[in-house]
Amino acid sequence: MSKAATQLARTKSPVPPGWRKEVESVLITDAQLARRVRSLAREIERDYRGREMVVVSLLNGTVLFLADLIRHLSLPLRLDFIGVSSYGAGTESGELVFTKELRLDVRGRDVLLVDDILDTGKTLSRVIPKLRALKPQRLKVCVLLDKPSRRVEEVAADYVGFKIPDVFVVGYGLDFAERYRNLPFVGVLHPHVYKQVNQSVAKPVRRR
Numbered sequence: 001m002s003k004a005a006t007q008l009a010r011t012k013s014p015v016p017p018g019w020r021k022e023v024e025s026v027l028i029t030d031a032q033l034a035r036r037v038r039s040l041a042r043e044i045e046r047d048y049r050g051r052e053m054v055v056v057s058l059l060n061g062t063v064l065f066l067a068d069l070i071r072h073l074s075l076p077l078r079l080d081f082i083g084v085s086s087y088g089a090g091t092e093s094g095e096l097v098f099t100k101e102l103r104l105d106v107r108g109r110d111v112l113l114v115d116d117i118l119d120t121g122k123t124l125s126r127v128i129p130k131l132r133a134l135k136p137q138r139l140k141v142c143v144l145l146d147k148p149s150r151r152v153e154e155v156a157a158d159y160v161g162f163k164i165p166d167v168f169v170v171g172y173g174l175d176f177a178e179r180y181r182n183l184p185f186v187g188v189l190h191p192h193v194y195k196q197v198n199q200s201v202a203k204p205v206r207r208r
C-alpha cells in the first residue's frame with residue numbers, strides 16, 4: 001500500500017454548470033489529481049529505477065489516469081492492455097468478461113498493473129493470478145482510487161492515489177453506463193441518475 005495514499009477532505013470546488021444536473025459534488029479536483037498522479041509517478045520511478053518495465057493497463061476506465069501517469073514516468077517502458085468488463089452481453093451482474101488479451105510477453109519482466117478503481121476487488125482478484133501465471137519477475141499494482149469499504153475479495157494495491165468513501169464516483173475515466181469518462185475531475189453522481197438508468201435498462205448497470 002502506498003504510504004502516501006491521500007485521504008480526502010471534501011473539496012469546496014463547485015461542479016461546472018454543464019454537469020450540475022447529473023453530478024452532485026466534486027470529490028477530487030483536476031489540480032488534486034494532477035498533483036497526486038505526479039507524486040505516484042515519482043514513487044514508482046524510485047522503485048523501478050534502472051529497469052525496463054511493462055505497464056499493463058485495464059481497459060477502459062484507466063485511459064485518462066494512465067495517460068497522465070506514464071507521461072511522468074521517466075523510465076523505459078512498454079505498454080499493453082487487458083480488456084476486462086464486469087458485464088458482457090447476456091451475462092449476469094458481476095460476471096467478468098475478458099474482451100482483450102495481453103499481447104506482450106511479460107515472462108521475467110517487471111510489470112506494473114494499472115487500474116482506475118479498486119472496489120469489490122473482483123476484477124483484480126481475477127487479473128492478478130492471470131498475470132502471475134505468465135511468470136513476470138515482479139508484479140506491482142497501481143490504482144488511482146481505492147474504496148476499501150466495498151471489498152469482497154482480499155486484494156490490495158501497492159500504489160494508491162486516493163482512498164475514497166462509498167460514494168458513486170464518475171469522471172477522469174470512470175463511467176456510469178459508459179458516460180462521464182471525460183469529466184476532468186472525479187465527481188459524485190446524483191442518485192437520481194443511476195436510479196433512473198437502472199430502471200430503464202434490462203441489463204443492470206454497474207454500481208461504482
Ligand code: PRP
Nearest residue numbers: 059060061085086118119120121122123
Ligand atoms: C471497473 C474498473 C475496475 C473495476 C473495479 O471496470 O475499471 O477495473 O470496475 O471494480 P471491482 O474492484 O469491483 O472489480 P468496469 O468493469 O466497470 O469497466 P470499465 O473499466 O470499462 O469502466
